[in-house]
Amino acid sequence: MATSQPEAADLSSQARARTRARTRPPQARTPAPDGLPVDLAGRKPSVLLIEDDPGDALLVEELVADSELTMRLRWVRSMAEASDALAAEVPDCVLLDLHLPDVQGLQAVSCIRAHADQVAVVVLTGLAEEHTGLAAVAAGAQDYLVKGRVEPDLFGRAVRYAIQRKQAEQAAVALQASQMQAQENARLERGLLPRPLLRGDGVEAVARYRPGRAQALLGGDFYDIVQSDDGTVHAVVGDVSGHGPDEAALGVALRIAWRTLVLSGITGARQIGRLEEILVAERVRPNVFATLTSLTAAPGARRVRTVRAGHPGLLRRTRDGVEWVEVPAGPALGVVPGGARWPEEELTVPAGASLVLFTDGLFEGHVGRGPERLGEDGLLDLAREVAALAPEPFVDGLIERAEGLAEEQGGLADDVAVLHLRWN
Structure with a gap:
């Protein structure tokens, strides 16, 4: 979502004000709720934010800070930077803006899936682009969120469920592949x-x-x-x-x-x-x-x-x-x-x-x-x-x-x- 410099500065000021006003210390935050995937137990899920607008990025950082799901957040500004980040470390979830300087629209989802198909993807859209979010889910994303309309609890729940849905999807694919391999093995064994x-x-x-x-x-x-x-x-x-x-x-x-x-x-x-x-x-x-x-x-x-x-x-x-x-x-x-x-x-x-x-x-x-x-x-x-x-x-x-x-x-x-x- 493109934002003018004055608007970005205003959003940044609001975000910093909320940061100063926040009285709950990080160590006192509510622990991650039950229902996390087994391999996330005992550790914070890692999230890669791909967003070119600094104001929107700060808003996401605030959502992360206020969410009951603690997570490790990394921010990059373009798909090129995201490619390097994904090559270095595969996160549990990607928060993806569809309007980046080097890729636009659903092509951004395709790029993420090409680099790391095992990663859960949550698309960030504007209020007037909800139909685009639905199209992104159809293209392989796990969920979409409308910027400025997301509360911290909903945000944390969306990230958690996206990770779980992706893992369930991968488990189903692996099970199907295992069943097909077992059937093929059985056919070969009958010949042996x-x-x-x-x-x-x-x-x-x-x-x-x-x-x-x-x-x-x-x-x-x-x-x-x-x-x-x-x-x-x-x-x-x-x-x-x-x-x-x-x-x-x-x-x-x-x-x-x-x-x-x-x-x-x-x-x-x-x-x-x-x-x-x-x-x-x-x-x-x-x-x-x-x-x-x-x-x-x-x-x-x-x-x-x-x-x-x-x-x-x-x-x-x-x-x-x-x-x-x-x-x-x-x-x-x-x-x-x-x-x-x-x-x-x-x-x-x-x-x-x-x-x-x-x-x-x-x-x-x-x-x-x-x-x-x-x-x-x-x-x-x-x-x-x-x-x-x-x-x-x-x-x-x-x-x-x-x-x-x-x-x-x-x-x-x-x-x-x-x-x-x-x-x-």
Whole structure:
């Protein structure tokens, strides 16, 4: 609102007179009322006043001083100064005049939202501009006040409610984004976690998947098991490096490609080469790689063919206990595209024995509060503690013990996939 120099001087004189006449000392002011947002409890909300007229600025300072809501007020005269102020510190609320030397009207609201969209905005208008205040609210401001028609209590309440409304708006947006992310994660998890395709009773499969830290970040861990028409069992456990929807989507693509290759009769090192081609074509960054262990077991055989690509070892459960097994391996997929070789090895599986495949999230969690991790030896110790259990309680007990050791740091940070196979 433009004001002539005599009018500004008169307003300034009135404001100073009220300042001298005020008898209530600052320390005796009424404390902020209940209803403040939680993050403002115990501190004064900060307010940035953008007003080019010194007289109007003094009137606002008086409203702040007389309001029951104590606040920290900073005054700037233009949008350029406001931009610098917002870059230095983001306030809780902006009091905005729509007639500034470098920006006019609703464009001022747009400028504030462009610089700090999380800030509550209260527009200051003249008596004849109430329609402009309503338009400003429609454009994204939380409220408007008519200059010269605002009492201190109303002023404090307007600022407080504007901050609360903005925070409620942001919370609603965050909740909606969280719900959308959860739905997307659920869709990706359904792709990562298939139903085993078993045609007979020659093998018993138990599969588990646990997202790290309550699905804070979805990873690319995957598994699958397929039994072909002749009874041969094929299984895979893999892990795409990194976390997020891109890695999870790549894990889904690799899992589906693996099943397609198995059903097409392509196994062993040739199969791993095809999976690497798919990874290189689908990954969004050149440094993304994937590790996996794939195995094939003919019906009635006591030896299982395995191919390992940069993946951790596995557990073999027999009547004598549990042991850690590592067969010779090639590099992870995508590390040396087109130049890697993956040896096919045979692993003995005695009658009644089981193989347990898993991703590294199961043993890379921290133990207690320190930097020490569970590690492969620690995981083997946990497996031996539950060695006498049947397959399902064995797998669940193993994961629960690993989670329990990492509880002080919020649980397992990485996703975990486990596949337990027992041949009958």
